[in-house]
Amino acid sequence: MLGGGSNLLVRDEGVAGVVLSLSDPAFSKIEVDGTRITAGAGASLSHLISHSVKAGLAGLDVLVGIPGSVGGALHGNAGGKSGDIGQHVRTAKVLTISGEVYVRQEDELSFAYRFSSLNELIILEASFELHHEDPEEITRRMRKLWIMKKATQPLTFQSAGCIFKNPRGMSAGWLIEQAGLKGTKVGEAEFSDRHANFIVTRPGATSQDVLKLIDLAQAKVSSQFGVDLELEVQIW
Numbered sequence: 705m706l707g708g709g710s711n712l713l714v715r716d717e718g719v720a721g722v723v724l725s726l727s728d729p730a731f732s733k734i735e736v737d738g739t740r741i742t743a744g745a746g747a748s749l750s751h752l753i754s755h756s757v758k759a760g761l762a763g764l765d766v767l768v769g770i771p772g773s774v775g776g777a778l779h780g781n782a783g784g785k786s787g788d789i790g791q792h793v794r795t796a797k798v799l800t801i802s803g804e805v806y807v808r809q810e811d812e813l814s815f816a817y818r819f820s821s822l823n824e825l826i827i828l829e830a831s832f833e834l835h836h837e838d839p840e841e842i843t844r845r846m847r848k849l850w851i852m853k854k855a856t857q858p859l860t861f862q863s864a865g866c867i868f869k870n871p872r873g874m875s876a877g878w879l880i881e882q883a884g885l886k887g888t889k890v891g892e893a894e895f896s897d898r899h900a901n902f903i904v905t906r907p908g909a910t911s912q913d914v915l916k917l918i919d920l921a922q923a924k925v926s927s928q929f930g931v932d933l934e935l936e937v938q939i940w
């Protein structure tokens with residue numbers, strides 16, 4: 705399942721299989737009913753956020769600046785310091801590998817740091833419970849968050865976001881930096897000098913370049929700090 709592809713590294717050889725994408729507009733509908741908003745998994749997360757803000761609904765605004773689709777965000781419980789998508793989910797419609805469609809209720813779902821129990825073949829749709837707030841106030845808050853993100857993340861370069869999950873109580877970026885890897889380059893890929901948990905790429909970069917940097921960080925951080933860095937990015 706391909707969402708927006710913003711958390712994926714596809715090997716140079718490509719994918720030996722079928723890649724599905726919910727690109728038909730039928731999968732991108734967004735509907736508001738009171739404080740409940742329902743979105744197709746193919747919708748972009750930024751559309752869902754802007755719809756909710758226009759309707760004066762707060763909650764998802766903390767996800768501002770996270771690229772990708774609603775389906776991808778649900779799969780990995782996208783979020784940050786101010787909250788994650790999972791805490792607002794009330795129902796999720798899924799399609800199983802045997803072709804059954806069913807709706808999972810809130811009490812059948814669990815979300816944690818970059819984890820969701822939505823492990824069926826396809827997430828089709830989800831509903832979110834939000835709360836009313838003045839759209840101008842929400843927008844002001846979003847603007848602040850966005851400015852902070854722009855100051856700390858290398859958003860002008862191509863990347864797949866954070867490469868590694870933060871180990872419990874630690875920052876993966878800090879560990880990579882302390883291992884002396886900030887700015888280290890392989891081919892046209894390098895650990896960002898703005899945020900070392902981002903690998904930024906320039907034209908001509910290959911997946912192999914990125915994979916070499918990943919191996920290097922895992923080896924150095926393990927030997928210097930005894931910490932095993934776990935991937936956040938999915939490698940296909």
Ligand SMILES: Cc1cc2nc3c(=O)[nH]c(=O)nc-3n(C[C@H](O)[C@H](O)[C@H](O)COP(=O)(O)OP(=O)(O)OC[C@H]3O[C@@H](n4cnc5c(N)ncnc54)[C@H](O)[C@@H]3O)c2cc1C
Nearest residue numbers: 705707708709710711772773775776777779782783827865
């Ligand atoms: C600049 C930048 C900043 C980022 N900042 C953040 C951040 O602050 N917080 C954060 O959590 N992430 C962040 N990310 C990572 C990424 O944007 C999120 O993980 C995003 O939610 C991935 O969504 P996507 O649609 O692009 O998923 P993809 O990358 O396409 O896929 C990710 C995974 O989800 C699965 N998937 C996608 N759609 C479906 C579906 N409909 N059904 C079942 N499985 C599906 C895929 O199979 C894959 O395993 C950032 C990325 C970038 C490039």
